[in-house]
Amino acid sequence: MTNEPVDSGPAIDPTETFDETESITVPILLYHHVSDTIDSQYNVRPARFAEQMKWLYDRGYSTVTIADVASAIRYGTELPARPVVLTFDDGYLDVYQNAYPILQQYGFVATFYIIANTVDAAGSLNTRKLQKLLASGWEIGSHSMTHADLTTDSDWENEIINARLVLEEKLDTEIRTFAYPYGKANDALKTYTLNAGYSAAVGLGSIMEHNHNTLFFLHRKEIKSWYELDFFEEFMPWTD
Ligand SMILES: [Zn+2]
Numbered sequence: 001m002t003n004e005p006v007d008s009g010p011a012i013d014p015t016e017t018f019d020e021t022e023s024i025t026v027p028i029l030l031y032h033h034v035s036d037t038i039d040s041q042y043n044v045r046p047a048r049f050a051e052q053m054k055w056l057y058d059r060g061y062s063t064v065t066i067a068d069v070a071s072a073i074r075y076g077t078e079l080p081a082r083p084v085v086l087t088f089d090d091g092y093l094d095v096y097q098n099a100y101p102i103l104q105q106y107g108f109v110a111t112f113y114i115i116a117n118t119v120d121a122a123g124s125l126n127t128r129k130l131q132k133l134l135a136s137g138w139e140i141g142s143h144s145m146t147h148a149d150l151t152t153d154s155d156w157e158n159e160i161i162n163a164r165l166v167l168e169e170k171l172d173t174e175i176r177t178f179a180y181p182y183g184k185a186n187d188a189l190k191t192y193t194l195n196a197g198y199s200a201a202v203g204l205g206s207i208m209e210h211n212h213n214t215l216f217f218l219h220r221k222e223i224k225s226w227y228e229l230d231f232f233e234e235f236m237p238w239t240d
Helices: 046-058 066-075 093-106 127-135 156-171 187-195 229-235
Strands: 028-031 083-089 111-114 139-142 177-179 200-202
Touching (some): 046 093, 046 229, 066 083, 066 139, 066 200, 083 093, 111 127, 111 177, 127 156
Parallel strands (some): 028 083, 111 139, 139 177
């Protein structure tokens, strides 16, 4: 296991000062598949997904990216009223085929966490499609090189640093944020991810208040296949 922090370009200045007391409220939602043909708790049917997006739109939510949230926490940049982040993990083709057109209808964007070694593999998203999402305002983030559990013996340099470099090279864009595989992290891993030059990292959880102390484990609320709209409404911060 190689866990020495390695300089990988524009890293964060660790002497940067922050207002530790200030929190922002942003629901960060996590999806995997959006498909009519997959039977899994990690799949939300397109009709249900569309219903959730309409609910957000009708209540004046605006989508932002994880990079936007990081920037708001670090530098105090403004977010729109009622911000929400839609994240998708693992880079499934059905997100491009089924979720993307629905988001386009509402002028919504998302943050897509891609496993670096799957790009351009058979049956996976290719560079051209990811570049189209980038051009539509989506953020592409890193979800490691191979989706290894990074809290057990694993090659952090390859999974965290090389994954970012591969994605940056293929997509010709800056990769700013990281999603821990399985939402699992420990303190050493969070510090390594910070030192690798990412501006934020996301895990799992239901807290919707974020601040500097949570920047390297931002909670994301996983949306399961069976969530009805009235349940969705129960955990969202603004419902009128
Ligand atoms: Zn994943």
